Amino acid sequence: MTIIKMNDVKYLVVLSMIIISVLSAREPKQITLANQGTIAGMYITRFRTKRIVAYVGIPYAQPPIDFRRFAPPEYTDLPSWEGLRNATIYAPDCMQNDPKREDIQHPLNKHDELFTKLLEAQMEEPRKKEYSEDCLYLNVYVPDDFKVEGYPAMVWFHGGDFVRGSPNSVNPFQLVLKQKVIFVSVAYRLNIFGFFSTLDNEAPGNFGLLDQVAALSWVKNNIESFGGDPDNVCIFGHDAGAVSVGLHLLSPYSSGLFQKAIAMSGNVLSPETVNIARKEIITVDKVASAFSCFRKPTFQLLDCLRRVNFQALLDIGEPLATWKPIVDTGFSNITQPFISDQPSKMFNDEVFSPVPVLTGYTNMEDGLLLDKGEDSGISQREFDIMREEVILSDITVDNSSCFTNQHHIQDAVEFFYKPIPPTTNETILRKQFLDFYTDKVYGATTYQLAKFISKHAPVYLYRFDLKPFSDVANEGIPDWIAVPHNFDLIFTFGLPYLALPEDFNKWDYRDKSISEIIMKMWTNFAWYSNPTNSGVIIQWDTFEVERPGFFIIDRQNFTMSTPATVNYKAFEFWTDFYPKVLEIGTKCCKEVQDDSGADSVFAQKIFKNIVALYLVLTILS
Structure with missing residues (x-):
């Protein structure tokens, strides 16, 4: 029997305190980057004992300024430095205009306004908004512990309709701390800076997407130095970031740089996701005229545009077009x-990277766009007019003199979506319109994407029906709205755990528990290509054409879908029957068919026009 004397106990206590003090005082590991130099990071700490390591503002390509403006990113010769570089200050965001609700060109939607307010409420002080043309930087967040096996890297592409957004807006602290993944957030060029094209070799376009490829290449070459596995990279995006993910599945530039993909609330199969050259000729003319540049030859046009002040280029150039990716063949x-x-x-021809995919949407993505600030529904007249406008956007063709059998097409949709039995209840009609819109825009494209990919790789689909229990998260959202755009990110990034100390009790314990499960499933997918592989006893089946399934996330429980919870017949209507109706109805003036994936889904700007029409009808009534 060993007897420990009091002096020994005191010695052990003092020794433990010294060890704890030494460990807490140690600096984060310095990282040497291939062909660049050495960086020092910083700790991000909560409640003194919980922390992760962050290395922020790391350049992954040469600054896209001067002669590199409107050119692919240069990342074979990376920015380098002597000595130790501090990676502790966030870089400015890429050039963009501050969003305002009154912005006619790109208005700030209510769901963006409310979610931004929620994010900012969790910061000790508001982040200063800084913008620069020199913006090709990324942030790396790493667990603060030691592990033999390499961590998976989750590379995040932010949303914002390809015209705005920041890699610094989401806080991955809880995701990295609890789930032991490396999180990388990437800045990429936006609006005219990222997507202007002269439609030839001088400036092919898609520079924002090529920036993302440069970042993925950087991750491939450097993530092992942070403790990550370069052969286990999951690309991850929301909104335009999710569309980016879909385009990386298709592009040869991205092939081999990632092993799995998560796309949330955005789908590459939506029409008008990408521009086509013949419709962008006028954009080049507008840009040349706006800055008094010679239109041809294009090398002179570019030389002129590269001498334009960056703020003037943004202020005058951004409103000239809808900036987004373009089909750049030829x-x-x-x-x-x-x-x-x-x-x-491309998906139909099976020209894509067959990697595991997790994708889905919320059940009222754009519901807040119909919110008038009071709990009132829509009339049958409003329902009919808005539905007809939606369909009209699918059958509008360039040749205004051609004939379309619009009534035939409209009747088919009305027949499928008219309430049975008939009703004058405006609340029911509002729900019916949102079901019609969500089925068409989000459900059908998600379903179609799964049908394409599931032949070659596992696909996990979800629909997010779970509205937060916490009042702080639902502020400004009417009771009749379920889960609007952005609000699934509350759970994906563990927002209930990131509140300031004075707000911590404002979050319902159920939201915290659910957030733990969602984060675990998303990171399970990053680790193992299966969201329920470890730590959760939940059934989430892969999608199969013969047995299509969505994972339904709601307040009651998490279950696989049934015909009672998901309208598969509607998805088949939009992806199979409706394109045939369109084909017949527009046969007389058929031109080269623009993309629509499900040939049925329309861009959000069309819906905004419908909302404007809805408000006019409301005023008139």
């Missing part, structure tokens, strides 16, 4: 295209 005889064809055609 633009260059030197390099291969980033997007060689319409996305639906």
Whole structure:
């Protein structure tokens, strides 16, 4: 029997305190980056004992300024430095205008406004908004412990309709701390800076997407130095970030740089996801005219545009077009295209990277766009007019003199979606319109994407029906709205755990528990390509054409879908029957078919026009 004397106990206590003090005082590991130099990071700490390591503002390509403006990112020769570089200050965001609700060109939607307010409420002080053309930087967040096996890297592409957004807006602290993954957030060029194209070899376009490829290449070459596994990279995005994920599945530039993909509330198969050259000729003319540049030859046009002040380029150039990716086939005889064809055609021809995919949407993505600030529904007249406008956007063609059998097409949709039995209840009609819109825009494209990919790789689909229990998260959201756009990210990033100390009790314990489960499933997918592989006893089946299934996340429980919870017949209507109706109804003036994946889904700007029409009808009534 060993007897420990009091002096020994005191010695052990003092020794333990010294060890704890030494460990807490140690600096984060310095990282040496290939062909660049050495960086020092910082700790991000909560409640003194919980912390992760962050290395922020790391350049992954040369600054896209001067002669590099409107050019692919240069990342074969990376920025380098002597000595130790502090990676402790966030870089400015890429050039963009501050969003305002009154912005006519790109208004700030209510769901973006409310979610931004929620994010900012969890910061000790508001982050200063800084913008720069020199913006190709990324942030790396790493667990603060030691592990033999390499961590998976989750590379995040932010949303914002390709015209705005920041890699610094989400806080991955809880995700990294609890789930032991490396989180990388990437800045990429936006609006005219990222997506202007001269439609030839001089400036093919898609520079924002090529920036993302440069970042993925950097991750491939450096993530092992942070403790990550370069052969286990999961690309991860929301909104335009999710569309980016879909385009990386298709592009030869991205092939081999990632092993799995998560796309949330955005789908590459939506129409107008990508521009086509013949519709962008006028954009080049507008840009040349706006800055008094010679239109041709294009090398002179670019020389002129590269001398324009960056703020003037943004202020005058951004409103000239809808900036987004473009099908760039035939633009260059030197390099291969980033997007060689319409996305639906490429998926149909099986020209994509067959990696595991997790994707889905919320059940009222755009519900807040119909919120008038009072709990009132829509009339039958409003329902009919808005539905007809939605369908009209699918059958509008360039040749205004051609004939379309619009009534035939409209009647088919009305027949499928008219309430049975008939009703004048405006609340029911509002729900009916949102079901119609969500089925068409989000459900059908998600279903179609799964049908394409599931032949070659596991696909996990979800629909997020779970509205937070906490009042703080539902502030400004009417009771009739379930889960609007962005609000699934509350759980994905563990927001209930990130509140300031004075707000911590404002979050319902149920939201905290659910957030733990969601984070575990998403990171399970990053680790193992299966969201329920470890730590959760939940059934989430892969999608199969013969047995299609969505994982339904709601307040009652998490279960696989049934015909009672998911309208599969509606998805088949939009992906199979409706395109045939369109084909017949527009046969007389059929031109080269623009992409639509499900040939049925329309861009959000169309819906905004419908909302404007809805408000006019409300005023008139």
